Amino acid sequence: MSGLSDLLQRLNTEGWSSRRIERETEKHGRKISYASVSRYLNGTHPQNPDAATLQALADVFGVHVNELRNALGRPGVGEPFDLGEDGARLTGPQREAIRTTVRLFVEQNDALADRSQSDGATTRTSEPRLTLVSDDVPDLRGLRFAADEEKPGDDPGEDDD
Structure with a gap:
C-alpha cells in the first residue's frame, strides 16, 4: 500500500x-x-x-x-501564479518563454521529490540548481524586448546606464 x-x-x-x-x-x-x-x-x-x-x-x-x-512525497503547491496586469503587455513568444520556464521549474521540483522519495531523504540542505530536464525548450536568443528598441535621438552602441 x-x-x-x-x-x-x-x-x-x-x-x-x-x-x-x-x-x-x-x-x-x-x-x-x-x-x-x-x-x-x-x-x-x-x-x-x-x-x-x-x-x-x-x-x-x-x-x-x-x-x-x-x-506522495511531493512538495505542496502554493497559490495560483499570476503575472498581474503586466502579463497582458507581453508578446506571445514572451509568454511562451515564461510558460516554458515554469514547466522546467515544475519538472525540476518533481524530479527532486522523486529522488528524495527513492533515496529516503526528507530534507534538502541547499537550494536546487536548475538543470535542463527537457529538450523541448524554445530558442529565446532572438526574442526582442521593448528596451532593446532604438529610440530617436539614441546614440547607437551606447548603453543607457
Whole structure:
C-alpha cells in the first residue's frame, strides 16, 4: 500500500465504495472512474498521479491537495501564479518563454521529490540548481524586448546606464 492509499483509506471515514467516490468526484466537476478510484484506495495507482486527479480526491474528502501531495512525497503547491496586469503587455513568444520556464521549474521540483522519495531523504540542505530536464525548450536568443528598441535621438552602441 502507498502513503497516498493509506491516507485515502483514513480519509474515507464514511466507508464509501469506489462507485460512490466516483459519483462524488463527478459532483465536484472532476470525474474519476470507479476503477481508478479503486486503484488509488488499494495502492495500485500510478506513481505520479496528475494534478487534476489529486485535486478531485482532495475535494471529495474535504482536504487541501497538499495533504495528498505530501503523502506522495511531493512538495505542496502554493497559490495560483499570476503575472498581474503586466502579463497582458507581453508578446506571445514572451509568454511562451515564461510558460516554458515554469514547466522546467515544475519538472525540476518533481524530479527532486522523486529522488528524495527513492533515496529516503526528507530534507534538502541547499537550494536546487536548475538543470535542463527537457529538450523541448524554445530558442529565446532572438526574442526582442521593448528596451532593446532604438529610440530617436539614441546614440547607437551606447548603453543607457
